[in-house]
Amino acid sequence: MNRIPATSDITGAGAGGLTARPHRLRRTAALRDLVAEARWHPGQLVLPLFVREGAAEPRPVDSMPGVVQHTLPSLRKAAREAVDAGVGGLMLFAVPEHKHPLGSGALDPDGILQRAIRETLDEVGDEAVVMSDVCLDEFTDHGHCGVLTPDGRIDNDATVRRYAAMAVLHAEAGVHCVGPSGMMDGQVGAVRRALDDAGHTGVAILAYTAKYASAFYGPFRDAVECDLRGGDRTTYQMDPRDRAGALRALALDQEQGADMVMVKPAMSYLDVVRTVADHADVPVAAYQVSGEYAMVEAAAAHGWIDRKRAIEESLASVRRAGADLVLTYWAVEAARWAGR
Numbered sequence: 582m583n584r585i586p587a588t589s590d591i592t593g594a595g596a597g598g599l600t601a602r603p604h605r606l607r608r609t610a611a612l613r614d615l616v617a618e619a620r621w622h623p624g625q626l627v628l629p630l631f632v633r634e635g636a637a638e639p640r641p642v643d644s645m646p647g648v649v650q651h652t653l654p655s656l657r658k659a660a661r662e663a664v665d666a667g668v669g670g671l672m673l674f675a676v677p678e679h680k681h682p683l684g685s686g687a688l689d690p691d692g693i694l695q696r697a698i699r700e701t702l703d704e705v706g707d708e709a710v711v712m713s714d715v716c717l718d719e720f721t722d723h724g725h726c727g728v729l730t731p732d733g734r735i736d737n738d739a740t741v742r743r744y745a746a747m748a749v750l751h752a753e754a755g756v757h758c759v760g761p762s763g764m765m766d767g768q769v770g771a772v773r774r775a776l777d778d779a780g781h782t783g784v785a786i787l788a789y790t791a792k793y794a795s796a797f798y799g800p801f802r803d804a805v806e807c808d809l810r811g812g813d814r815t816t817y818q819m820d821p822r823d824r825a826g827a828l829r830a831l832a833l834d835q836e837q838g839a840d841m842v843m844v845k846p847a848m849s850y851l852d853v854v855r856t857v858a859d860h861a862d863v864p865v866a867a868y869q870v871s872g873e874y875a876m877v878e879a880a881a882a883h884g885w886i887d888r889k890r891a892i893e894e895s896l897a898s899v900r901r902a903g904a905d906l907v908l909t910y911w912a913v914e915a916a917r918w919a920g921r
C-alpha cells in the first residue's frame with residue numbers, strides 16, 4: 582500500500598515553515614490582483630472605429646459581432662462612450678461612398694475621414710488621443726493599400742506621396758497622431774517631412790512597423806468593404822515566417838521619426854512583440870486585429886469558450902509580451918473591467 586507522503590516530502594523543506602508554497606499568493610482574487618504582473622490601464626487601450634460615408638444609420642459588420650460602421654453622429658457617441666470608460670485612444674478608419682483607382686476620396690479636404698477626425702475632436706478634444714489611419718485600401722476600388730503601376734503592381738513612391746498629403750489633411754483636421762499602415766518603404770520619413778514642412782511638428786506618428794500579410798485581417802476587410810479581388814498584400818506586408826525583418830523595420834522607422842512602433846497582428850506574433858519591445862527606444866503598440874476578435878466572438882457565441890476570460894487572457898498575453906499600448910475592438914469593455 583502507498584504511504585501518503587508527509588508535508589516535508591512534498592515541498593522539499595523541513596518542518597520549520599521556510600517552505601516555498603506558490604499557492605499562498607493564489608488563494609484569493611485580491612491576492613492574485615496584488616501580485617499580477619501583466620495589467621492594462623484603460624489609458625493604454627486604443628479603440629478602432631469605422632465610419633461609413635452616406636450611411637443613414639449604423640451598419641453592423643457581420644464578421645465582427647458588436648462592431649458597426651458608424652454614421653458621423655453615432656461615431657461621436659461611440660467616441661464619447663469610450664472616453665467615459667477611460668479608453669486612451671481612438672483609431673479612425675473611414676469608408677467612402679465611392680471607391681476610385683487612385684483612392685481620391687482620401688485626398689478630398691472634405692472627405693469622410695477628414696470629417697470624422699473633426700467630429701471626433703469636437704466631441705472628445707484632448708480627453709483621448711485621436712488617431713487616423715493613413716492608408717488607401719479603404720479608398721481604392723482594387724482594394725490595395727496604394728496606387729498601382731500600369732502593369733498592376735504597387736507603385737511605392739507614388740503611394741508614399743499620397744500618404745504624405747493625407748497625413749497633412751488629417752493634421753489640418755486636428756488629429757493628434759497618424760498611423761501610416763500601408764507598409765510602403767519610406768512611408769514614415771515622408772509623412773514626417775510633410776507634416777513638419779506644413780508646420781504640424783506636434784503631430785505624432787504611430788508607425789505600423791511590423792505588419793504581417795495575415796489571414797487575420799479578413800473581417801476588417803468586410804468592415805471597410807475592401808475587395809482585393811483574389812489578390813493579396815504579400816509583396817508589401819511582411820512574411821509571417823520572418824522575425825528578423827521586424828528588427829530591420831524597427832531601425833528604419835525609428836531613424837525616420839516614428840514616435841511609436843506597432844506589431845500587427847498580436848496573437849500569432851507575440852514573439853515579435855517581445856523582440857521589438859526589447860529593442861525599441863519608443864513605445865510599442867500591438868494590434869489585436871479583426872480576425873482575433875472574430876475567432877473569440879464566434880467561439881464564445883457557440884458556448885465553446887468563456888468570452889470574458891478569453892478576452893482578458895489574450896490581452897494579458899500582449900502585455901506580457903511587452904507592448905505598452907494595444908489596439909483592440911474590446912477596448913471599451915476591457916477598460917471597464919480594468920477600472921472596476
Ligand code: PBG
Nearest residue numbers: 716718762797798801870871872
Ligand atoms: C490597412 C489596414 C488593415 C488593418 C488595419 N489597417 C488591413 C490590411 O492591411 O489588409 C487590419 C486591422 C484588422 O484586421 O483589425 N489600412
